[in-house]
Amino acid sequence: MLKWRELYEECYDCDKCNLAKKRNNMVFGEGNSKANLMFIGEAPGADEDKLGRPFVGRAGQLLEKGLTALNLNREKHYYICNICKCRPENNRVPTEQEAEACLPYLRNQVALVKPKIIVCLGATAMKYIIDKDWKITRDRGKWVEKKGIYLMATFHPAALFRDESKKVLFWSDLKGIKKKYEELCEEIK
Template sequence: MTPDNALAALLDWYLAVGVDEAIGDVAVDRFRVPDPLPPPSMAEASRPAPAAASGPQQVRHLPARQVLARPAAQSPTDAPESEVRHEGALKAARTIAAEAGTLEALEAAIEAFDACPLKATANRTVIRDGVLGAPVLVVGEAPGQEEDRTGKPFVGPAGQMLDRMLGAIGLSRSENVLITNIIFWRPPANRKPTPQEVALCVPFVRRFIELSQPKLVLLAGATAAQALLDRTDGISRLRGQWFEQSTESDRPIIPTLATYHPSYLLRSPAQKRDAWKDLMMFQERLESLGILIPGREN
């Protein structure tokens, strides 16, 4: 491989994992321990210390790398004000979601919701794809670059992987699957959503589940599983077991299975074996409910 081809391959890999914009010329290592200050010279050590009341204190300017390595100082009132704003936005999200009586009204409410800071940096609001009223609902994490461009979830490489996974057990977004995400706006550079960002979107997702009334829910990845199951376990512990998806209404509990996110499987092919086991469990449940007919191509 020539140097030019190697560079092009590296850039393609960056785009595939979501690194598509530069924040600075040099990365800042915020976990680095600052370099110790040099000891004073003999001349400095021999000088008497100035009296506290003799004049203004001297300020020692630290190197820029030491300043950047330190966490930014916060005003004592910053955190409470931030928490108040978040709690107000969360209360509004719950109220708005609960008032939506149809999926169309809910989608309009999500489009108009401005309290999630991710909306300010995204190009599109990405809500759903697939068939309304489908018996299967798939919930992923957040839109990526392609999803942000098209306005539909799971249309990039991870979406192609998801389509192959669903097709292997007789499912298709064009026939019997509805797809959404925990987050409706792309996080900058495809970073992991913060707990606050997830919390602001969860009321809308729960209402989406209530209104779409699926028979089964498949949660793709840790973010979706932890948010909707109210668990802190990693996806390796949550996958491969059934949960009962609770809603905020009196509608029936929905059986829910968690598995690995397709993008994780693209990075970690060794985990496809466990993902396949999850899909077999999901297919068996579909057949027991009469959604799929055993022994037939559905």
């Protein structure tokens, strides 16, 4: 297992797939590196690629607004990153080869953070983290435990812009995440 700086440098220098050739920035992840709560998305979007930070565009701002309403903030309560560290052109879904190339980096991040809870934001993260046979509309909001970590999937916040009816379910999932966090983590009781 690599330490944070080594892992960052390996991601920065990565050329395991073609995404690195067209990126502006590698988007590593950020937040509390010892957080009990970890959010994992699909891949950086245009704003993230431009700034080199995860979840800073419209979808990220929506997520942040919801989490802030629940008194959860990035610096203190959670770490956030993506399956892929580089942006697929036109924000397309990463190919299996692209995702598989980045998964060892993600596993290393999880091993360093040691979260008690991982939340998969969207179907792509859910497929690689929880179960390839799960369906986001059917299985979002369900908890499963693997290797002592509680896992849940919810809609990617970008999906809420395409279908506003998902906002109620997304908010319900965020409240469920906060409840699980309070059950497992002493720091905010």
